[in-house]
Amino acid sequence: MTNAGRRLLPSGDAAVLVDLDALDDVLRLYPALEATRPPGVLDIVPGARSILVTCDPDVLPLAALRAWAAGTPVATGSATGAVPPSAAGTVEIAVRYDGEDLAEVARLLGTTPAEVVRRHTGATWTVAFGGFAPGFGYLVSAGAGLTIPRRPSPRPLVPAGAVGLAGEFSGVYPRSSPGGWQLIGRTDAMLWDPDAEPAALLAPGVTVLFREVEA
Numbered sequence: 001m002t003n004a005g006r007r008l009l010p011s012g013d014a015a016v017l018v019d020l021d022a023l024d025d026v027l028r029l030y031p032a033l034e035a036t037r038p039p040g041v042l043d044i045v046p047g048a049r050s051i052l053v054t055c056d057p058d059v060l061p062l063a064a065l066r067a068w069a070a071g072t073p074v075a076t077g078s079a080t081g082a083v084p085p086s087a088a089g090t091v092e093i094a095v096r097y098d099g100e101d102l103a104e105v106a107r108l109l110g111t112t113p114a115e116v117v118r119r120h121t122g123a124t125w126t127v128a129f130g131g132f133a134p135g136f137g138y139l140v141s142a143g144a145g146l147t148i149p150r151r152p153s154p155r156p157l158v159p160a161g162a163v164g165l166a167g168e169f170s171g172v173y174p175r176s177s178p179g180g181w182q183l184i185g186r187t188d189a190m191l192w193d194p195d196a197e198p199a200a201l202l203a204p205g206v207t208v209l210f211r212e213v214e215a
Contacts, residue, residue: 006019109145120185
């Protein structure tokens, strides 16, 4: 992505929305912004195709914020699953791979349930962005070979801790909710704790490793 590929959209008097072409662009730009954030930047929130940056205009004028967001250089090449390590660190999540959709996922991929588990645990995942519910992270990994469609019909209730796949993403449901992801396992990990700091276990930039445990 070149700097010219960024579109800076107004978002009130203390923020700018950086509109991008693809998730790869977000994954390259987000760590560059985090690494170079000037005083006055309050938050940097990545999305699937954009990054929202907010500031304290008394410390960092909006014009300066826009100049920094527009001019920060990033590395070239594919970034999916290859985001540079960040202060967010690495999280290991133990999973019991007994999900209701594991056999269907294997069928869709033309392989076996054991191979689905091998690919999921063998990949290094990165939290690309959060959303859907507090503590939910959209995880991506280059070369995992687990891209599948969502379920034709969502379930009215998916239990907390369910591990799923949808499109190019993997994710863990932080609480019980409706959902249409293909469920391959479950974990006891706490994804969201409002009394903790940070409250979300899976913040953008965190590296995630899944480990199989006995069902």
